[in-house]
Amino acid sequence: ISYVINGVVHIIDEVLVPPTVIDLLNVRTPKYDSFIDLLDMVDKKVKLETTFNFTLFAPTNDALGQLDPALVMKLQTPEYHTHLKSIINNHIISSQEILSSDIQTGTMIVTDAGKTFTF
Numbered sequence: 413i414s415y416v417i418n419g420v421v422h423i424i425d426e427v428l429v430p431p432t433v434i435d436l437l438n439v440r441t442p443k444y445d446s447f448i449d450l451l452d453m454v455d456k457k458v459k460l461e462t463t464f465n466f467t468l469f470a471p472t473n474d475a476l477g478q479l480d481p482a483l484v485m486k487l488q489t490p491e492y493h494t495h496l497k498s499i500i501n502n503h504i505i506s507s508q509e510i511l512s513s514d515i516q517t518g519t520m521i522v523t524d525a526g527k528t529f530t531f
Contacts, residue, residue: 432461433468446473453488454497460504467510467521469503501525 414421434457437444447470451457460468476484487496501524510521519531
């Protein structure tokens with residue numbers, strides 16, 4: 413620690429970089445593993461790691477567990493990846509950082525899949 417006239421300087425041996433959204437989901441809890449796996453299947457994980465100014469509504473493993481298991485199995489096959497991408501895009505809002513405080517009753521958002529949701 414170095415004290416200077418106008419503050420304190422800490423000399424460190426690494427660059428402080430904020431985590432990506434995937435890092436955050438992985439570090440906080442494993443309860444998003446299923447969603448992260450689905451992102452990997454359709455190459456959305458890379459986009460979310462390199463894109464700025466977006467909102468992601470990340471469903472938990474429990475939420476995904478409420479889907480029909482037969483549907484989940486189908487979505488994981490290559491011929492259904494177009495449908496899987498559409499479902500994932502319903503959870504992404506590009507070019508907007510929406511905070512929970514921004515969402516009121518009646519708030520409308522348009523997802524990357526082009527669907528409008530009203531809260």
